[in-house]
Amino acid sequence: MRVLLCGGAGYIGTHVALEFLERGDTVGILDDFSSGLRENVSPKVQLFEGSILDSNILDSVMGYEWDAVVHLAAFKAAGESMLDPAKYAHNNITGSLNLIAACERHGIRQFILSSSAAVYGEPTYLPIDEKHPTVPENYYGYTKLAIEENLAWFAKLKGLRYVSLRYFNAAGYDPRGRMMGMERNPANLIPVVMEVAAGIRKKVQVFGCDYPTDDGTGVRDYVHVTDLADAHVRAADYLAKGGDSLVVNLGSEQGLSVRQIIDVAHKISGLPIAEEAVGRRLGDPAKLVASSAKAKEILGWQARYSTVDSIIATTWKVYDSVGKNR
Numbered sequence: 001m002r003v004l005l006c007g008g009a010g011y012i013g014t015h016v017a018l019e020f021l022e023r024g025d026t027v028g029i030l031d032d033f034s035s036g037l038r039e040n041v042s043p044k045v046q047l048f049e050g051s052i053l054d055s056n057i058l059d060s061v062m063g064y065e066w067d068a069v070v071h072l073a074a075f076k077a078a079g080e081s082m083l084d085p086a087k088y089a090h091n092n093i094t095g096s097l098n099l100i101a102a103c104e105r106h107g108i109r110q111f112i113l114s115s116s117a118a119v120y121g122e123p124t125y126l127p128i129d130e131k132h133p134t135v136p137e138n139y140y141g142y143t144k145l146a147i148e149e150n151l152a153w154f155a156k157l158k159g160l161r162y163v164s165l166r167y168f169n170a171a172g173y174d175p176r177g178r179m180m181g182m183e184r185n186p187a188n189l190i191p192v193v194m195e196v197a198a199g200i201r202k203k204v205q206v207f208g209c210d211y212p213t214d215d216g217t218g219v220r221d222y223v224h225v226t227d228l229a230d231a232h233v234r235a236a237d238y239l240a241k242g243g244d245s246l247v248v249n250l251g252s253e254q255g256l257s258v259r260q261i262i263d264v265a266h267k268i269s270g271l272p273i274a275e276e277a278v279g280r281r282l283g284d285p286a287k288l289v290a291s292s293a294k295a296k297e298i299l300g301w302q303a304r305y306s307t308v309d310s311i312i313a314t315t316w317k318v319y320d321s322v323g324k325n326r
C-alpha cells in the first residue's frame, strides 16, 4: 500500500510511519516542520516539505499516486485555540478543506483523520462512546468536529470514504526506542512531568485538587501512541477492503488521575518530582474515559501498550537520555 501522512513528522505521525514501514508499505510524509522533528523521521520515507495550505505543493505530492491519505497536520493546543481561534481556523479548518479538495482532484478516496476526544466536550455520561453528544468545550475540538462534518459531506457527495480516529490522551514513545526526539515546549501532563524528573523544568503545576474524583485531581484516559499508530494501519486496511466511513474512539478505557501519573513517574524514574497545587485550568473536565468497544469490534483494535507503567517507562527512556546529555 502507498500511504501519504500529512503532518507525518509530528509526535503521532512519526509513530504511525513506523507501523506502516514495519509491514513493508510505501510511506510519504508531507510536513511543514512547524512542530515536527526531522530527527524522528525515518530515512525510509519519501519526505516532502510544505504545508497543506499550499495547493501547488499538494498537487505535486499527490502526483505520486497514493492509495490513502492520513491527515495529522493540525495545531493541537486546546488552551491556545481559545486565545487565537483564527490561527486554528486557518491551519486546521482551511488547511483540511484544502487537503480534502486536493484528494478529490487526484482521485484519492481513502482518508484517515487524526481526530480527538475534544469533540465531545464536558461528558454527560461515562465511559464516552461515539454516540455521546459532540459539544466541544474549546475551539480546537470544534475544528476537529468541523473537519469530520466536511468529510461526511464529501463522503455523501463525492464518494470519499474515511475513518475518523478520536484519540483520547495520546502518550508514550516507541517501545523499541527508535524515537528519541522530544516534543518542543510541551503543555500536556506527561511530558511536563518528565521534564521535571529530567531536570529540564523546576516543577509541575497540578491544575485543581478539588475535582469530584477519588484523589481530587483530574482523571484522563491515556492511550499509548504505538497503539494509536496500530489503529491507523487497521483503518487503512479497513478502507482498502471497501469499508464504509467510520468514526471510532481510541482510548485505554482506564482512568488515571494527575496524582497517579506523578506517583508512577516518581517510581519509574526514581527521582523527585516537585509539584505545586494551583487552581483549575479553564475548560478542563473532571474525568474523561473512553469506551473503545467500536474500534475493537470493527477494526479488531486493542490497546497493547497502554498500561500506565508502559506509557511512563517508554517516555522516561527518551527524557532520561536527554536529561543526562544536557
Ligand code: WQD
Pocket: 076, 078, 079, 115, 116, 117, 118, 140, 167, 168, 169, 170, 187, 188, 189, 190, 192, 204, 205, 206, 207, 208, 217, 218, 219, 220, 258, 281, 284
Ligand atoms: C491532562 C490532565 C490537566 C498539565 C489535551 C487536549 C485534548 C487532546 C489531548 C489532542 C488534566 C492536568 C496538565 C499540567 C496538570 N489533544 N495537568 N498540569 O487537557 O486532557 O487533553 O490533550 O487531541 O484536546 O485538550 O491533556 O495532558 O493537558 O492534561 O495538572 O501542567 O493533567 O488539568 O487533568 P488534556 P493534558
